[in-house]
Amino acid sequence: MQERYEAAAVERAAQTFWDRERVFEAREDAGSEAGKFYCLSMFPYPSGRLHMGHVRNYTIGDVLTRFAKMQGKSVLQPMGWDAFGLPAENAAIKNGVPPAKWTRDNIAYMKAQLKSLGFAFDWSREIATCDPGYYRWNQWLFLRMLEKGIAYRKTGVVNWDPVDQTVLANEQVIDGRGWRTGALVEKREIPMYYLGITRYADELLGDLDKLPDWPERVKTMQANWIGKSEGCEISFPYSTNTAALMGADGVLKVFTTRADTLFGATYMAIAAEHPIAAAAGARNPALQAFIDECRRGSTMEADIATQEKKGMRTGFAVLHPFTGKPIEVWVANYVLMAYGEGAVMGVPAHDARDFEFAIKNKLGIAMVVKSKSGAYENVVEPWTDAYTEPGITVNSGEFDGLEFQPAIDAIAAALEKKGLGRKRVQWRLRDWGISRQRYWGCPVPLIHCAKCGVVPVPDDQLPVVLPEGLVPDGSGNPLNKTPSFYECKCPKCGADARRETDTMDTFVDSSWYFLRFACPDAATMVDARANYWLPVDQYIGGIEHAILHLLYSRFWTKVMRDMKLIDIDEPFGNLLTQGMVLHHIYYREPAPGRRDYFNPADVEVLLDASMQRKGAILLTDNAPVEWDGLGTMSKSKNNGVDPAALVEQFGADTARMFMMFTAPPEQTLEWSEEGVQGSFRFIRRLWKAVHDQVNAPPPADAVTTEEFDKTKLNAAQKEMRRIAHSTLAKVTDDIGRRRSFNTAVAAVMELLNAISKHDNKSLAGRVVAHEALEIAVMCLSPMIPHVTHELWRELGHEQALALERWWAPDADALVQDSIEISVQVNGKMRARVGIAADATQDEAVAVALADANVQKFVEGKPIRKAIYVPGKLVNIVV
RNA sequence: GCCCCGGUGGCGGAAUUGGUAGACGCAACGGACUUAAAAUCCGUCGGCUUUAAAAUGCCAUGCCGGUUCGAUUCCGGCCCGGGGCACCA
Numbered sequence: 033m034q035e036r037y038e039a040a041a042v043e044r045a046a047q048t049f050w051d052r053e054r055v056f057e058a059r060e061d062a063g064s065e066a067g068k069f070y071c072l073s074m075f076p077y078p079s080g081r082l083h084m085g086h087v088r089n090y091t092i093g094d095v096l097t098r099f100a101k102m103q104g105k106s107v108l109q110p111m112g113w114d115a116f117g118l119p120a121e122n123a124a125i126k127n128g129v130p131p132a133k134w135t136r137d138n139i140a141y142m143k144a145q146l147k148s149l150g151f152a153f154d155w156s157r158e159i160a161t162c163d164p165g166y167y168r169w170n171q172w173l174f175l176r177m178l179e180k181g182i183a184y185r186k187t188g189v190v191n192w193d194p195v196d197q198t199v200l201a202n203e204q205v206i207d208g209r210g211w212r213t214g215a216l217v218e219k220r221e222i223p224m225y226y227l228g229i230t231r232y233a234d235e236l237l238g239d240l241d242k243l244p245d246w247p248e249r250v251k252t253m254q255a256n257w258i259g260k261s262e263g264c265e266i267s268f269p270y271s272t273n274t275a276a277l278m279g280a281d282g283v284l285k286v287f288t289t290r291a292d293t294l295f296g297a298t299y300m301a302i303a304a305e306h307p308i309a310a311a312a313g314a315r316n317p318a319l320q321a322f323i324d325e326c327r328r329g330s331t332m333e334a335d336i337a338t339q340e341k342k343g344m345r346t347g348f349a350v351l352h353p354f355t356g357k358p359i360e361v362w363v364a365n366y367v368l369m370a371y372g373e374g375a376v377m378g379v380p381a382h383d384a385r386d387f388e389f390a391i392k393n394k395l396g397i398a399m400v401v402k403s404k405s406g407a408y409e410n411v412v413e414p415w416t417d418a419y420t421e422p423g424i425t426v427n428s429g430e431f432d433g434l435e436f437q438p439a440i441d442a443i444a445a446a447l448e449k450k451g452l453g454r455k456r457v458q459w460r461l462r463d464w465g466i467s468r469q470r471y472w473g474c475p476v477p478l479i480h481c482a483k484c485g486v487v488p489v490p491d492d493q494l495p496v497v498l499p500e501g502l503v504p505d506g507s508g509n510p511l512n513k514t515p516s517f518y519e520c521k522c523p524k525c526g527a528d529a530r531r532e533t534d535t536m537d538t539f540v541d542s543s544w545y546f547l548r549f550a551c552p553d554a555a556t557m558v559d560a561r562a563n564y565w566l567p568v569d570q571y572i573g574g575i576e577h578a579i580l581h582l583l584y585s586r587f588w589t590k591v592m593r594d595m596k597l598i599d600i601d602e603p604f605g606n607l608l609t610q611g612m613v614l615h616h617i618y619y620r621e622p623a624p625g626r627r628d629y630f631n632p633a634d635v636e637v638l639l640d641a642s643m644q645r646k647g648a649i650l651l652t653d654n655a656p657v658e659w660d661g662l663g664t665m666s667k668s669k670n671n672g673v674d675p676a677a678l679v680e681q682f683g684a685d686t687a688r689m690f691m692m693f694t695a696p697p698e699q700t701l702e703w704s705e706e707g708v709q710g711s712f713r714f715i716r717r718l719w720k721a722v723h724d725q726v727n728a729p730p731p732a733d734a735v736t737t738e739e740f741d742k743t744k745l746n747a748a749q750k751e752m753r754r755i756a757h758s759t760l761a762k763v764t765d766d767i768g769r770r771r772s773f774n775t776a777v778a779a780v781m782e783l784l785n786a787i788s789k790h791d792n793k794s795l796a797g798r799v800v801a802h803e804a805l806e807i808a809v810m811c812l813s814p815m816i817p818h819v820t821h822e823l824w825r826e827l828g829h830e831q832a833l834a835l836e837r838w839w840a841p842d843a844d845a846l847v848q849d850s851i852e853i854s855v856q857v858n859g860k861m862r863a864r865v866g867i868a869a870d871a872t873q874d875e876a877v878a879v880a881l882a883d884a885n886v887q888k889f890v891e892g893k894p895i896r897k898a899i900y901v902p903g904k905l906v907n908i909v910v
Numbered sequence: 911g912c913c914c915c916g917g918u919g920g921c922g923g924a925a926u927u928g929g930u931a932g933a934c935g936c937a938a939c940g941g942a943c944u945u946a947a948a949a950u951c952c953g954u955c956g957g958c959u960u961u962a963a964a965a966u967g968c969c970a971u972g973c974c975g976g977u978u979c980g981a982u983u984c985c986g987g988c989c990c991g992g993g994g995c996a997c998c999a
Contacts, residue, residue: 286999287999289998365997645920704921766926775924861930904929905930907980
């Protein structure tokens with residue numbers, strides 16, 4: 033065996049073997065006793081190069097996949113490309129290369145990078161969402177949704193860049209201007225296609241309880257996003273003059289969770305888009321100007337939240353449902369058309385927003401809830417704050433003196449009797465608008481005919497193929513300038529018609545790719561293999577997808593279930609959200625407002641006497657640089673580490689080892705050059721340990737292998753076996769159940785430390801060491817598969833390690849005759865004593881009391897109680 | 911404002927069901943080997959007290975309190991850091 037560890041050669045050989053033997057091609061093996069294991073890492077956007085976040089993500093998945101395979105499971109770990117999206121168009125605008133070419137070149141490069149890291153992907157199932165064979169099923173299912181009314185067309189409000197003639201996502205609007213053009217963004221109402229995710233709101237919320245292996249954090253985020261509110265819908269009849277204009281039997285509907293404050297309503301507030309606002313604006317130019325101003329504002333919710341509250345009278349009024357008193361209707365910029373009824377009752381005394389609005393506009397404030405302690409019972413003007421806690425109703429006519437919930441119940445019942453209201457649930461979740469005025473995406477399969485209207489493309493004409501040679505120039509969607517794409521015949525009447533040029537949100541592509549991986553060559557959208565592999569047993573990805581992607585996928589799955597295409601309710605069983613990869617950020621400010629960032633590899637950190645960071649210098653000129661803390665690796669902060677360079681310098685195994693050992697998978701991981709070195713050093717030590725074992729001179733004693741009897745080991749050899757097998761037990765549990773890879777690696781490090789101290793000059797010692805090394809190599813194989821592949825062979829195995837069955841610990845090796853336990857006196861540690869493993873409480877206590885140091889603390893005091901935790905400790909209470 | 915997560919040596923982290931706090935690694939320091947360096951190997955490594963050296967003892971898991979024979983772990987109240995949602999009526 034070669035003495036030197038050479039990563040490149042070892043890794044090439046192992047990867048060649050896995051490829052040639054098709055070790056990781058998935059097979060639907062319904063008879064497999066251990067069952068199936070579908071391990072999925074979120075597929076990447078092909079941006080150009082892999083970054084460390086990818087490496088971390090895919091290493092976690094790979095460890096679990098390789099482990100499951102060795103447990104005898106039928107394993108599927110696929111990989112593909114989330115290949116549609118904006119960066120390809122931006123690259124096209126910059127470089128003049130069609131997005132298709134740019135994307136496919138990136139895929140080729142990144143695939144080679146993934147292969148160099150030795151991930152056990154089944155490449156025969158590779159998918160790119162920009163392939164017509166994939167996205168035709170987006171189109172097919174969209175048409176099915178359209179038939180069922182789950183997909184529909186509606187005119188909605190969007191951010192519109194008037195220069196680029198395109199819709200912008202909220203993230204692309206910076207200070208009210210288009211990020212590329214700098215033009216003032218308009219709110220525009222254009223027709224869009226929506227998917228009715230709100231129909232599934234109840235189930236999407238309720239089924240979160242069926243996901244015990246999802247992080248609580250993610251479930252809470254989804255629940256908040258879905259946002260269930262139980263409240264009342266209340267109708268305020270129009271006053272006489274309003275009815276004259278708006279219709280005789282009209283009412284203004286509001287939604288409220290605080291029906292108990294109904295008698296405190298002193299004004300009504302409606303959104304700028306509300307029909308009453310339109311009617312009022314038509315009669316009042318000043319009001320119309322205000323409405324226009326509101327509508328022009330940002331659609332970003334965070335901006336809306338910090339906006340100053342503004343409003344104007346409409347001149348209309350409505351009547352209180354119980355008192356019949358007229359209440360003025362205002363247009364207010366803080367009311368959202370899309371939530372509830374687009375109108376609220378203003379109760380300044382008991383709502384902070386209404387309070388601010390009322391003070392500003394000098395509206396009345398009527399207290400109708402007092403605190404139980406009476407603190408607010410006798411409020412005297414001037415008002416300083418709203419009282420928003422639940423309390424007891426006052427000044428509310430027949431409903432006085434009721435607590436929060438009874439008050440709501442009584443008022444809702446009375447309203448229902450009058451036909452002016454009812455209890456109902458309101459959701460925060462909105463339907464999912466999927467239209468994008470973009471080129472590089474899946475075409476919406478519809479045709480606009482002057483006679484027939486919007487006509488679906490017939491199934492036998494799918495897919496509607498996106499032309500791949502176009503180069504966007506930044507001004508609008510190039511499909512609109514491509515007659516060969518948009519000119520078509522109406523499928524219904526045969527007349528000249530125009531093809532829809534909008535494409536679908538790329539989140540559609542990723543909402544079902546996990547199903548297609550089960551049957552990438554199916555002639556239908558999915559086939560029976562989907563029901564074999566799904567649900568995904570382990571899904572791994574970044575927390576940034578906690579809401580959108582994971583919610584859309586859950587929705588899409590339920591839609592496909594209702595269409596009887598699949599059997600499952602939920603797509604992902606266990607979810608692991610891996611932490612980000614961070615590195616130090618260094619910069620200089622050569623001029624105010626300008627920052628030059630320096631890569632941490634070129635910076636040396638200076639420490640003071642107590643090891644605290646006191647500064648840093650740039651290695652090239654020895655002059656100081658500023659430290660800006662830790663941040664995610666990014667180009668703009670110049671703090672990235674290139675995976676390709678890392679693999680070249682140290683090998684894939686070192687990169688994987690560092691990722692797995694340095695931090696638990698869910699936490700952020702701080703990059704450290706020294707840590708990488710440490711991982712490399714450990715692999716080299718492991719290599720040397722196996723080398724020394726395999727190349728050692730023959731044992732000193734005369735016993736042959738045949739005569740060796742493992743029941744006749746000396747104490748040190750027994751202890752070596754115990755350590756080896758308990759390490760195996762711990763690693764099995766750490767990977768399989770706890771997903772605690774860092775402690776699994778640490779346990780093997782301890783094992784290797786023990787092996788290096790172990791005396792292997794005798795045959796028995798040699799055999800025990802050999803077995804311990806086999807265990808160390810097997811335990812590390814999911815994390816560092818290349819080097820362990822080679823070492824397993826060197827340890828004398830013909831079968832490749834990836835094809836071996838994971839060992840079960842030898843129960844005999846774990847048995848101990850005597851154990852060490854801790855002795856406490858009054859809960860304080862006083863001694864460690866050895867006792868027989870099967871000692872009774874009395875025996876254990878007797879041994880404990882015999883200890884001199886224990887005696888010192890017990891001496892002369894009566895023993896009140898003795899507690900014995902078998903195998904762990906004795907606590908003597910005096 | 912609401913919700914969630916976290917706070918342990920110089921650093922990353924460990925302690926799995928309430929039972930030895932600091933595993934394992936990094937950095938640092940001392941030593942061996944070497945002409946030298948790198949690499950490697952051996953040793954020390956939370957603070958304080960005592961000591962020739964040790965043993966022993968005391969303190970210590972953000973702060974304050976509680977439950978318990980025993981609390982990093984459970985409960986209550988605070989402080990700090992990070993994240994999510996946010997005129998959601």
